[in-house]
Amino acid sequence: MYTTFIFDIDGTLINTEQAVLGSLQKLLRTNYHREILQQDLAFVLGIPGAVSLRQLGIEDVEYANKCWNELMREYQHTVHVFQGIEPLLAELREQSVTMGVVTSKTKQEFLDDFVPFGLARDLPHVVCADDTERHKPNPEPLLKFLEISGAQAETSIYIGDTIYDYECARDAGMDFGLALWGCKQPDAIPAKYKFEHPQDIFTLCSR
Secondary structure: OOOEEEEOOEOOOEEOHHHHHHHHHHHHHHHHOOOOOHHHOHHHOOOOHHHHHHHOOOOOHHHHHHHHHHHHHHHHHHOEEOOOHHHHHHHHHHOOOEEEEEOOOOHHHHHHHHHHHOOHHHOOEEEOHHHOOOOOOOOHHHHHHHHHHOOOHHHEEEEEOOHHHHHHHHHOOOEEEEEOOOOOOHHHOOOOEEEOOOHHHHHHHHO
16 A cells, blocks of 8 residues: 655646647757657657757757747647546545655746646645756655655655656655556556556555
8 A cells, every 4th residue: 555646747647748849849940950850859758858958969958948948838738637637636635645746847847837737736745856956767856755745665656657757766766657648668667557547546545
């Protein structure tokens, strides 16, 4: 039985793939005259924007990240909460478990991109990219979560959609559940649990 449920945001709670990749593709085309297919940019899903930009060889990371976030607004209409997430969080709240998020979003991105959906009220413990020096797949974000929440790794589960999420949980000594509804490479991620639907997560409350 788990008493702490920790969620990734992008690709797990909300679908931001088109917004993230579409806006990045437009940034590269408009500002850097680089045409890259979205499928070749998919590696950025699950890691902080600044890290992604450096991996793309961009030097003015702070400026580029600012432009990227501004372009994201053009794609905001494509972002939505995955079906089944809201009832899941409501049911978990009734069980009085500890809940929260560990995300590669910055605090400002969390406020701009996630809070408007109204899910944050059920997720009081939050670790964003600017809360730690190291980021997923390093375990530091999850260890920070345990520190601020008072939770224990052995009774916690982290739920995400990428290999970075799995490696972060593994190295933090925590079980991992894969959100198949947002995952692109399910066979490549050796998760303890693979959830077809958000409701499947609720069964872990009564184990």
